[in-house]
Amino acid sequence: MKDVKIYRKRIIPNEKILLKNDNILLMNEDIIVTKWKTLKDRGDFNNGCSCYFLKKNFKISKFMQNDQLVYWYCDIVNWTYDEKENAYTFTDMLIDVVIYENGFVKVYDLAELALAIETGAINSSYTQQALKTADELLNIIYSGGFDDLKKYLVNI
Numbered sequence: 001m002k003d004v005k006i007y008r009k010r011i012i013p014n015e016k017i018l019l020k021n022d023n024i025l026l027m028n029e030d031i032i033v034t035k036w037k038t039l040k041d042r043g044d045f046n047n048g049c050s051c052y053f054l055k056k057n058f059k060i061s062k063f064m065q066n067d068q069l070v071y072w073y074c075d076i077v078n079w080t081y082d083e084k085e086n087a088y089t090f091t092d093m094l095i096d097v098v099i100y101e102n103g104f105v106k107v108y109d110l111a112e113l114a115l116a117i118e119t120g121a122i123n124s125s126y127t128q129q130a131l132k133t134a135d136e137l138l139n140i141i142y143s144g145g146f147d148d149l150k151k152y153l154v155n156i
Contacts (some may be wrong), residue, residue: 005087006034010058011094011121012112022050025156030055033089033152034118045070051149051156052090057133059090062153072099072150076133078126093120093130097137105141 004024009016012124025032032052052060059075074097077090094116096108099101113130116122122130140146 003086006032007084007089009091009094011116016089024047026152030135030142033156035156049153051152052079052088055095055147056136057129058137060149060153061116062156069093069101070121071101072146073097074099074137076130076137081107093126095130095134095135097134097141098148099141105138107138124145 006022006024006025007016008019016112019034019039020038021039021088022034024032024034031054032108033049034052035047035049045063045065047066048061048063050059052059057077057079059077061073063070063073071072076093076095076097077092078093079090081088094109098106098108100106100130113122113127117127128141140149
């Protein structure tokens with residue numbers, strides 16, 4: 001697992017970054033669990049852990065400031081695997097869901113999705129996949145199933 005690389009690709013801004021501070025803790029055909037420190041200094045959090053759900057196309061992250069939970073951050077993603085480089089590239093599909101410690105759920109970046117559509121940065125197939133995956137994630141959260149997703153991260 002040490003030689004596996006993980007990249008984060010964004011549409012807005014258009015960038016691809018090697019997640020060099022991510023340490024893979026668990027990997028199988030369903031999930032990849034990582035522990036990481038932020039790439040840049042931030043005031044609101046400085047470390048965390050993530051679980052990529054490969055068959056569901058979302059990533060659940062626990063954002064931490066030292067040892068304190070700040071919030072759960074859920075990314076809608078698409079991914080590819082490059083066998084030659086032994087690298088996963090996770091593309092941010094723009095829609096994010098944040099779950100605060102008090103249980104409040106907020107959806108972010110819908111305007112960013114609209115901008116990507118307007119500028120032609122994404123096509124309708126991409127948009128449909130992002131919306132369907134976000135809907136699936138929100139249904140899991142609202143039906144009380146989020147504990148099953150975050151179970152891989154609670155003790156990290």
